Amino acid sequence: MNRRTGKRLSRLLVEAAGYGSTARVEALIGAGADPDGRDTDGTTALYVASVQGNPGGVRALLDAGADPNAHSGGPTDGTPLCAAACWGHVETVRALLAGGADPGLREDDGAGLSPLEWAVREEHEDVARLLREALPTAVDGT
Template sequence: MCGGGPGIDLLLRAGADPAAADGDGTTPLYAACVQGDAVTARRLLAAGAPPDAESAGPGAEGTPLCAAACWGHTETVRTLLAHGADPGLREDRGTGRTPLEWAAAGPHPETVAVLRAAGAR
């Protein structure tokens, strides 16, 4: 399931699984978060996409929150946090960076502030 906007609504209404990864292992939520598409992320989360599910595709490994934080997509970070994403969760099955580490490395100070306000350390 790729793409955002009205197309995502059509796919979801047709019964597409909002959590299903593509052939490479990338989830639609992860892809939306890399692009900073908070609207599509919100739609996927409302349809049941798990906020902390890791993607495994080439160049798309990690959690949606880490992806959004890495690129400084603050509104997408807020969306994920509002839907229960764990601000302290390390990607790579607990061995990688946290969203806060990604945002700080950016550097993306606004994203860092939002993550800290959510309890990230």
């Protein structure tokens, strides 16, 4: 596949993940889209699916080999698990944890908030409970 086609597929994959279309995500991956591909802002499809609370898209991307701990590169992006935790998407958090997301990974190269800190800050108790259970030592800074 040439570079131009790869970029186009990556952009389409990020869009599909954002609109919640699991079938479209799967079709684009089947067509050769890189599950870790990024749009022109550096945003990953997994990050967008996590922000939007799209557990089906998250599972499809993880099944295709997307890195569950990759930092998305857009101006306000971070990790998929932090995004899902911040917005209180319980099923998406479950899918990310099942797919190998590190519940202790902080955003901004370790200088930012952890998923648990996001969940506590935004008062998403169900998500905070899941993350506490996933952590070897529950430390949330609160």
